[in-house]
Amino acid sequence: QETISLTVASSHPTVIPWVGMIQTHFMARTDEILAEAGEYEINWNEAFGGQLYKANATLDSVEQGITDIGWVFSMLEPAKLPMSQASSYAPFTTADAALQLEVMEELFETNEAFREEWEQYNLKVLGFTGTDSYDVYTSEPISGFADLDGMKLSAPGVLGNWLRGTGANAVDGSLTSFYTDIQTGVSDGVLSLALGVLPAKIYEVAPHVTKVDMGVAFSGAIAINRDSWDMLPEPVQEAMVEAGAYYTEAHGRDLNERHAAALEKMVEAGADQGAPVEITPMSEADREAWVNAMPNIAKEWADGLEERGMPARAFMKAYIDGVRARGGEPVRAWDDEL
Amino acid sequence: MTDKDPRTSGAGTRHRPVAADARPGSRANTRASSWASGWARAWGAVVNALAAFGTALIAGLMLLICADIVARNGMGASLPLVSELGALLLVMIVCLQFGATIRADRLARAGLFLDPLRQRRPRISAALEAVFSLVGAVMIGLMAWATFGVLTTDWERREFIGTPGLGTLPTWPFRLFILLGLTVAAVEFAVRSVRSLRSAAGFSEVTR
Amino acid sequence: MTPLEIGYYAVGGLLVLIYLGMPIGIGMLGVSFLGVSLIRNDAVALRMLGAAGNDSLREYLYAVVPLFVLMGLLVTVSNVGKDTFDVFQRLLRRVMAGLGIATVFANAVFASITGISIASATVFSRVAVPEMTRHGYSKRFATGVVAGSSVLGMMIPPSLLMIVYAVLAEESVGRMFLAGIGPGLLLALVFSLTILLLASRRKALVYETPDDEVAFEDFSALDLLRKAVPILALMLVVLGGLYGGFLNPTEAGAAGAAGALVIALLRRALPVRTLWKLMVETGQITVSVLFLILAATFFSRMLALSGVPRELAALFLDSSIGPYGFLLVYLVLIVLLGCLIDSISIMLIVLPIALPVAEAAGFDLIWFGVLTVVAVEMGLLTPPFGLSVYTIKSAIDDPDLSVGDIFRGAFPFVLAMVVALAILIAFPSISTWLARL
Ligand code: NA
Numbered sequence: 001q002e003t004i005s006l007t008v009a010s011s012h013p014t015v016i017p018w019v020g021m022i023q024t025h026f027m028a029r030t031d032e033i034l035a036e037a038g039e040y041e042i043n044w045n046e047a048f049g050g051q052l053y054k055a056n057a058t059l060d061s062v063e064q065g066i067t068d069i070g071w072v073f074s075m076l077e078p079a080k081l082p083m084s085q086a087s088s089y090a091p092f093t094t095a096d097a098a099l100q101l102e103v104m105e106e107l108f109e110t111n112e113a114f115r116e117e118w119e120q121y122n123l124k125v126l127g128f129t130g131t132d133s134y135d136v137y138t139s140e141p142i143s144g145f146a147d148l149d150g151m152k153l154s155a156p157g158v159l160g161n162w163l164r165g166t167g168a169n170a171v172d173g174s175l176t177s178f179y180t181d182i183q184t185g186v187s188d189g190v191l192s193l194a195l196g197v198l199p200a201k202i203y204e205v206a207p208h209v210t211k212v213d214m215g216v217a218f219s220g221a222i223a224i225n226r227d228s229w230d231m232l233p234e235p236v237q238e239a240m241v242e243a244g245a246y247y248t249e250a251h252g253r254d255l256n257e258r259h260a261a262a263l264e265k266m267v268e269a270g271a272d273q274g275a276p277v278e279i280t281p282m283s284e285a286d287r288e289a290w291v292n293a294m295p296n297i298a299k300e301w302a303d304g305l306e307e308r309g310m311p312a313r314a315f316m317k318a319y320i321d322g323v324r325a326r327g328g329e330p331v332r333a334w335d336d337e338l
Numbered sequence: 339m340t341d342k343d344p345r346t347s348g349a350g351t352r353h354r355p356v357a358a359d360a361r362p363g364s365r366a367n368t369r370a371s372s373w374a375s376g377w378a379r380a381w382g383a384v385v386n387a388l389a390a391f392g393t394a395l396i397a398g399l400m401l402l403i404c405a406d407i408v409a410r411n412g413m414g415a416s417l418p419l420v421s422e423l424g425a426l427l428l429v430m431i432v433c434l435q436f437g438a439t440i441r442a443d444r445l446a447r448a449g450l451f452l453d454p455l456r457q458r459r460p461r462i463s464a465a466l467e468a469v470f471s472l473v474g475a476v477m478i479g480l481m482a483w484a485t486f487g488v489l490t491t492d493w494e495r496r497e498f499i500g501t502p503g504l505g506t507l508p509t510w511p512f513r514l515f516i517l518l519g520l521t522v523a524a525v526e527f528a529v530r531s532v533r534s535l536r537s538a539a540g541f542s543e544v545t546r
Numbered sequence: 547m548t549p550l551e552i553g554y555y556a557v558g559g560l561l562v563l564i565y566l567g568m569p570i571g572i573g574m575l576g577v578s579f580l581g582v583s584l585i586r587n588d589a590v591a592l593r594m595l596g597a598a599g600n601d602s603l604r605e606y607l608y609a610v611v612p613l614f615v616l617m618g619l620l621v622t623v624s625n626v627g628k629d630t631f632d633v634f635q636r637l638l639r640r641v642m643a644g645l646g647i648a649t650v651f652a653n654a655v656f657a658s659i660t661g662i663s664i665a666s667a668t669v670f671s672r673v674a675v676p677e678m679t680r681h682g683y684s685k686r687f688a689t690g691v692v693a694g695s696s697v698l699g700m701m702i703p704p705s706l707l708m709i710v711y712a713v714l715a716e717e718s719v720g721r722m723f724l725a726g727i728g729p730g731l732l733l734a735l736v737f738s739l740t741i742l743l744l745a746s747r748r749k750a751l752v753y754e755t756p757d758d759e760v761a762f763e764d765f766s767a768l769d770l771l772r773k774a775v776p777i778l779a780l781m782l783v784v785l786g787g788l789y790g791g792f793l794n795p796t797e798a799g800a801a802g803a804a805g806a807l808v809i810a811l812l813r814r815a816l817p818v819r820t821l822w823k824l825m826v827e828t829g830q831i832t833v834s835v836l837f838l839i840l841a842a843t844f845f846s847r848m849l850a851l852s853g854v855p856r857e858l859a860a861l862f863l864d865s866s867i868g869p870y871g872f873l874l875v876y877l878v879l880i881v882l883l884g885c886l887i888d889s890i891s892i893m894l895i896v897l898p899i900a901l902p903v904a905e906a907a908g909f910d911l912i913w914f915g916v917l918t919v920v921a922v923e924m925g926l927l928t929p930p931f932g933l934s935v936y937t938i939k940s941a942i943d944d945p946d947l948s949v950g951d952i953f954r955g956a957f958p959f960v961l962a963m964v965v966a967l968a969i970l971i972a973f974p975s976i977s978t979w980l981a982r983l
């Protein structure tokens with residue numbers, strides 16, 4: 001039996017579900033497959049939680065071989081991975097994380113530009129990651145879409161785009177600042193993920209949950225440095241490909257389950273507070289009103305990339321078609337307006 | 339910039355020079371040394387200019403953040419880019435002032451072994467200093483070299499901070515200043531190394 | 547060589563280089579570069595060096611360093627420290643050894659607007675020492691009190707050491723600041739008791755002339771109010787902003803620096819030359835701190851690749867000495883290092899190795915951080931290298947007063963800190979209850 005040493009790392013700690021699942025699913029499954037054949041064994045050198053690099057260098061670190069395997073956080077790499085941002089510029093397309101990851105997995109096989117965007121960085125993609133669905137959490141109840149006009153909502157980075165045309169102002173911040181921002185009136189609420197709101201206890205200051213189901217977003221991939229990959233014996237490569245697919249599928253399912261469970265837990269934990277947590281679904285009419293009030297951000301995004309010679313229009317169409325083919329129902333046909 | 343007011347000393351150990359400037363030499367020696375001191379002054383001006391720029395950026399950083407506080411609490415909207423810009427500016431500030439900090443001997447170090455050695459065996463201590471400065475020149479030089487790589491990839495890949503659709507800034511100008519600062523710091527280490535080497539060889543007194 | 551062996555050699559090599567007098571940051575970069583070259587290869591080592599230079603400091607949070615340093619230097623030139631001392635002097639004049647205790651509490655209050663201990667040491671050696679000697683206290687005792695209480699500058703928030711710890715331990719800076727308040731007050735209390743004890747039991751040590759008949763400067767209530775307003779205003783901006791939730795730590799630093807600038811300008815304490823010198827000083831302190839952080843980042847990444855921290859965690863926790871044995875060894879090691887090198891360097895060398903062990907031992911990392919800071923701060927007072935003592939010596943510039951005198955004067959306060967450390971270990975809630983509220 002031959003032992004192979006590999007470093008596996010991440011910018012985020014293992015308490016983040018998809019980072020923890022690198023251990024419990026990707027690594028464990030790889031070990032399991034290899035153990036069956038008994039030919040190879042992997043000695044994992046784990047450096048999770050930013051021991052080797054921070055969130056600002058997840059792509060570079062795999063590309064440069066600082067780690068062999070790592071989670072690449074594509075949402076923070078809009079310059080290097082522009083096509084991978086597509087789902088962030090097409091909100092209200094699907095709120096099903098498992099479905100979206102299936103589409104991305106398929107696109108990676110069928111869309112050469114998308115695959116090339118990743119593989120130009122000297123790496124091999126093994127599995128994919130995404131977010132759960134975005135909703136609106138506010139300190140005061142809102143009765144519908146019209147109420148957003150004039151509100152200040154914490155929506156950092158690309159999420160600011162999702163508020164354009166709604167009349168709401170986007171306030172910058174981060175998961176750690178939302179709580180005090182809302183408490184002190186810097187913002188009236190937040191556009192965020194149930195998986196982020198629950199551990200940060202934001203429901204304590206923003207107990208009115210409007211379930212908008214704005215949709216999930218593609219967030220990145222588990223990747224291995226190409227040089228490290230090329231040195232692996234074939235049976236190990238095969239085991240990792242299989243483990244990566246298993247990881248992606250399990251992660252998608254896990255996201256959907258956790259999202260529902262997180263909302264339930266909020267209601268439970270926030271039942272005794274001054275204003276108990278209550279979840280109100282936004283009406284279909286209001287969801288449509290919201291997405292139609294927005295400027296065509298998908299087109300803006302695609303135009304910018306097409307100018308630089310990237311086939312972003314075709315990719316956006318393929319993404320939304322992929323969602324439809326699996327039974328998803330995009331609220332706005334972003335692809336018809338490109 | 340070489341002001342070493344110990345009343346507000348930094349994190350580092352402080353040392354006072356053991357002896358004053360180089361001893362007077364022959365006439366030819368003086369001419370040569372005035373030529374050399376002209377270069378030394380010019381180099382000093384470069385180091386100081388970068389540091390002054392960095393110093394101004396600290397004030398700028400303070401104003402930028404205060405403006406953001408006012409905008410957010412007064413008008414309910416944060417200024418775009420502030421946190422990302424502040425982070426990148428900070429790296430730039432450190433690199434721009436790096437050379438001047440080395441020049442003022444303000445990097446943290448322990449004097450436990452070296453200080454007594456300088457009193458008893460000044461030339462040996464100068465030789466040791468030359469080695470330290472040389473290692474500094476090599477390490478910071480390598481860092482600058484790696485930064486050159488970062489600069490070119492940022493340029494080629496059009497790396498930016500911010501969010502498309504809401505406001506972005508290219509990163510390469512920041513990388514350029516980081517590279518400039520690191521290069522000057524590496525050269526400053528090299529200059530110090532040569533100076534210590536001269537002292538070790540007995541051409542000038544040990545001044546540290 | 548296995549990666550593990552390379553890691554241990556790197557740690558040993560670094561200690562030797564530091565002892566010889568190499569700039570600590572350069573030593574860290576050097577051994578880390580060699581270490582990674584051997585564990586992986588040259589190309590990866592070069593890229594990691596570049597990443598350390600370009601990305602490791604790229605955090606909005608680090609902007610607090612120049613801002614709090616700038617604020618500390620600004621309040622130093624604008625006499626805010628002297629005013630604080632005057633207020634406490636007036637309030638405590640009837641108490642035994644009142645001036646000593648006034649120095650401690652004035653330091654505690656001044657600490658809440660400055661993040662660096664040397665600012666406190668500079669201010670109070672110029673303000674409190676002359677006043678205490680005028681009233682018959684011995685110089686040795688007076689400087690000892692100033693040295694001892696300057697430690698409060700880094701315990702009570704804002705604090706550069708707490709920021710550095712928070713960064714390394716991935717704790718919230720706001721929580722670490724809160725965690726320093728209780729222990730800071732405890733230290734002030736223990737210091738005051740030490741002074742009372744010395745004044746009643748060791749009179750010869752405390753007083754030069756036994757009967758103090760010199761008149762105190764008198765201030766009207768209005769004077770006191772006028773003196774108290776600037777520091778209270780700054781406390782309101784910094785601590786109020788931070789804990790009211792209006793400001794994150796970086797913003798509190800910027801607002802505080804701007805506020806201190808306004809005060810200095812109003813008091814006409816800032817001729818252009820002074821302002822420029824002060825800005826240059828800010829820059830150099832900032833670089834010396836942040837360059838260390840940069841180098842330590844590379845060092846801890848090299849260690850992570852070598853596997854040393856994991857191995858040490860296993861070694862300490864599985865062996866018979868257990869978690870508390872580890873804690874004791876750790877604190878003693880810090881105090882020993884404190885004799886040789888400065889506070890921030892100690893934290894940056896030791897924490898990358900110790901934090902994984904502390905985490906594996908199940909310690910509350912906020913509590914662990916407070917213990918670390920107290921132990922590290924002892925180094926300000928211990929010979930041969932004690933930064934506070936040297937700062938006081940150069941601020942007073944009195945040929946009759948040797949560095950040794952100041953070290954001896956400060957020694958009772960080192961003992962007081964040991965007692966405080968023991969209390970903090972025995973009662974973790976002093977450190978954690980505010981932070982975990
Ligand atoms: Na403080």
Ligand code: NA
Nearest residue numbers: 884925928931
């Ligand atoms: Na010491």
